[in-house]
Amino acid sequence: MDKNIYFFLGMSLVAILHSCGPSSRSQVISNVKSIPLDISHFNDTKLYEPISVVKCELSRGAIADCYKISVTSVPHEHKMGPWCPTHIDDSKDKGGIWFEGGKVYDVDGHFVSNIGEFYKDEKWKLYNDDGSIKVTVTQKACEGAAKPRVEEIYKNHCVECQPSFYHDHITTYLIPKTPFYNTTGGRFGRGEPVGIALNGVNYDSPAPTEAILKAHTLAPLDDCGGHVNPHVGYHYHAATGCTVEVEQADGHAPLIGYAMDGYGIYALLDTNGQSSINLDECRGHEDATRGYHYHVGEPGGNQIIGCLSGQYGSMKVSH
Ligand SMILES: [Zn+2]
Ligand SMILES: [Zn+2]
Secondary structure, eight states, X not given: OOHHHHHHHHHHHHHHHHHTSSOHHHHXXXXXXXXXXXXXXXXXXXXXXXXXXXEEEOTTSOEEEEEEEEEOOOOSSSOOOOOSXXXXXXXXXXXXXXXXXXXXEEOOHXXXXXXXXXXXXXXXXXXXXXXXBOBOOSHHHHHHHSSSSOOGGGSSOBOOOOGXXXXXXXXXXXXXXXXXXXXXXXXXXXXXXXXXXXXXOEEESOOOHHHHHHTTOBOOBOTTSEEEETTTEEEESOOOSOSOOBOOTTSOOOEEXXXXXXXXXXOSBOTTSOBOSSOOTTSEEXXXXXXXXXXXXXXXXXXXXXXXXXXXXXXXXXX
């Protein structure tokens, strides 16, 4: 008998024991329908090597068959950037987006020049007297600014890193073939991977906006919700509808990616423009066709999903 079966038996026993008690949440463990990850959805993805199956240890110690998905983190269906406009007269097509209070704002020249007023803090000044915007143009500058303790000289800058600085990064995901529902929940820590979009780009945990703003820096996303950091390269903090989607025959929101626990991540809206109701704290729910799955949050919410409901795999970046 392999370890997976022991795990299943163990979990069933836990579920049976708990089902005698008052908690409805633990009863769910035995009932949740988990659909295997479908790797054919990665057919167009820029893979570093073909997807394979390996044994891997999940977050709560289960040994599982996992897909090993190695990607270059370069989207094939949309371009990356722009992020920072370069002049305070620039229109919104020269810059990306920023989110605040659940809303998305275009980062155009006016937004940058007006940011002190926007945040009610006169220490902001992201531009020079000639109207040019202070942007972290070089790799040294981006790395001095894109970290928790922003170097003094890069405070009051619009921060962007170019994908070309990190073109040799290979990101490898180990994600269970079939998810294990677990109710571990819990918020994502900084930099913890949330999952992978079907184009192979990383869904990252919420951007550390407090630290970014405290240094009077702005780290815009492009219109597709992505930007670059020195650790993982290009990654998303929002899903804005740019990336490859798998339509659902019943009009349910399309599949756009997979979470680190192997459950599908679906877009926010169904074909009637309605968002899902009865989502749990992780933004998940279950239906007969898709089993348990997630729906992404609003683009302005700085949150792809709330947490992971299953035991999750791991992500590693090498270069
Ligand atoms: Zn980021
Ligand atoms: Zn749904």
